[in-house]
Amino acid sequence: MAKINPYLNFLGNTEEAFNFYKSVFGGEFLVLQRFKDTPHGDSMSAEDKERIMHVALMVGDNMLMGTDVLESAGQTLTFGNHLSIAIAPESIEETNAIFNGLAAGAQVEVPLEKMFWGATFGMLTDKFGVKWMVNYDENQK
Incomplete structure (x- = not known):
């Protein structure tokens, strides 16, 4: 059976959020990759280069994942009660x-x-x- 893994988007504070979740749930990050480590990282602003492209934290048998939304790339984020x-x-x-x-x-x-x-x-x-x-x-x- 397939697993469902929540994927969270944040406006520049993914790293802070995931360090918080790590303090609550324990464990280590399976992945923590910044935008500067991507093929297009060289063309980004210094601020965007340091943002989180992908992070994954195991919580029991599930994986909590996240990323920073890049407004500079035209991405938007609206928090709501839909999830x-x-x-x-x-x-x-x-x-x-x-x-x-x-x-x-x-x-x-x-x-x-x-x-x-x-x-x-x-x-x-x-x-x-x-x-x-x-x-x-x-x-x-």
Whole structure:
């Protein structure tokens, strides 16, 4: 079965965002490539050369990936509520650690608590504008 891996776009702060996610989830970057390392890197501004062309961080068995949108290349980005990343931790301890980590500087829409469907659930928009849903269901093991 194919895996689904979220790919996030940012306006110049991909590296900051992914260092934050790495501090929450742990692990190491599988890839961290800057635009200066691409075939067209020489023709870019000094600022764009240092931006992130591609980054990948393993989160459990999934890969979280991202890039910087280059406005100088005519790319645009609009953050909205059309995408959330749902994560299913394997323990209540991991649930608390992930939610509390992501909550730093975040807007918490639903505090982490036991829900009517039996799971511990919380929802927030992190300080980078990314929506997260954390759902731990101890009966889904």
